[in-house]
Ligand SMILES: *[C@@H]1O[C@H](CO)[C@@H](O)[C@H](O)[C@H]1NC(C)=O
Ligand SMILES: *[C@@H]1O[C@H](CO)[C@@H](O)[C@H](O)[C@H]1NC(C)=O
Ligand SMILES: *[C@@H]1O[C@H](CO)[C@@H](O)[C@H](O)[C@H]1NC(C)=O
């Protein structure tokens with residue numbers, strides 16, 4: 001009955017930027033991190049029942065009350081998918097696993113709940129992150145002798161770490177170079193011609209990385225690059 005839905009899921013998954021798909025291996029107290037648009041498979045239990053109901057539940061935070069993602073009447077083989085999950089979940093009626101194509105708002109806790117509450121699964125924590133967009137590298141001066149503030153700005157996604165390079169090499173250890181704000185900002189004090197070069201900022205989070213580089217040319221006082 002739901003095979004049309006499964007067909008649709010398969011088509012959607014193929015169109016992803018990186019055909020990402022992960023299976024939660026050991027759900028006991030696990031935290032799973034995946035990118036928006038990717039697919040995760042929350043595993044079914046060791047054995048399934050032949051009567052009663054089973055559902056996958058979701059809650060955003062520990063203290064929230066749980067909402068249903070899918071509800072399955074085992075004997076009737078009747079599957080209800082709740083409206084906000086239509087077209088992006090696949091419940092496997094023989095293993096009771098749940099496949100979910102992720103949106104940002106899916107971050108939270110999931111568990112398999114059986115009619116016999118004590119037979120229900122543990123809560124699995126799922127984090128959903130946006131892949132990082134290309135950062136913008138910006139500076140406020142290119143004048144000899146000035147203090148240059150160089151900023152690596154990100155428009156989409158939450159960054160875990162920033163890494164600067166100059167001409168492909170790590171930023172020189174030098175008292176004129178100062179990194180701050182988790183390395184997002186680089187200050188160059190008393191700029192000299194030798195500070196000219198290609199500066200790149202690489203950003204990373206748990207699901208992606210991205211990078212931008214830009215050429216800085218330090219100019220003399222009159223705006224002319226003297227030999
Ligand atoms: C959840 O509830 C417990 C006890 O009722 C409380 O100590 C805790 O701060 C609450 N957590 C959140 C995130 O609200
Ligand atoms: C459901 O799970 C079973 C057992 O893991 C697997 O063999 C089967 O291919 C799955 N069905 C679908 C439609 O994914
Ligand atoms: C970097 O971000 C751009 C969008 O700003 C994206 O098109 C590109 O695929 C990203 N690069 C990587 C390596 O993810």
Ligand SMILES: *[C@@H]1O[C@H](CO)[C@@H](O)[C@H](O)[C@H]1NC(C)=O
Pocket residue numbers: 140141146147148149
């Ligand atoms: C660039 O920004 C830094 C830090 O805000 C500041 O100290 C410096 O004077 C600025 N440089 C110019 C040329 O405006």
Ligand SMILES: *[C@@H]1O[C@H](CO)[C@@H](O)[C@H](O)[C@H]1NC(C)=O
Pocket residue numbers: 136138151153154155
């Ligand atoms: C960096 O981005 C923030 C918002 O994302 C913006 O307010 C700020 O002006 C940007 N800074 C630079 C130097 O582009």
